[in-house]
Amino acid sequence: MTDKLSDTARDTMLAPLLDGGWAMVEGRDAIRKTYKFTDFAEAFGFMTRAAIWAEKWDHHPEWSNVYNRVVVTLTTHDVDGLSALDAKLARKMDTLAG
Ligand SMILES: C[C@H](O)[C@H](O)[C@H]1CNC2=NC(N)=NC(=O)C2=N1
Numbered sequence: 001m002t003d004k005l006s007d008t009a010r011d012t013m014l015a016p017l018l019d020g021g022w023a024m025v026e027g028r029d030a031i032r033k034t035y036k037f038t039d040f041a042e043a044f045g046f047m048t049r050a051a052i053w054a055e056k057w058d059h060h061p062e063w064s065n066v067y068n069r070v071v072v073t074l075t076t077h078d079v080d081g082l083s084a085l086d087a088k089l090a091r092k093m094d095t096l097a098g
Pocket residue numbers: 058059060061075076077078079
């Protein structure tokens with residue numbers, strides 16, 4: 001079972017993400033990042049690769065795409081807040097985005 005992140009885990013798991021372009025969403029226990037690519041094909045390629053990991057881990061982003069931008073929000077609906085899965089998917093997305 002996935003647990004909501006403890007205060008200690010927030011320090012260790014979230015801090016590096018918040019330094020790397022992720023931000024807390026106002027009014028929600030969630031993180032958000034906007035990725036910008038050269039064009040739509042690159043943005044959609046990123047979404048396709050990320051979707052395969054999301055499905056594999058049964059952990060799915062809230063996201064939207066306009067041309068070369070992808071806005072991603074991560075939270076864990078099952079625990080109504082951030083869990084280790086959000087940090088794991090955020091790190092994977094950062095790697096995939098290059
Ligand atoms: C039944 C299924 O495993 C759950 O609904 C999964 C699916 N994907 C999910 N994705 C996210 N982001 N949060 C969840 O709580 C979640 N739960």
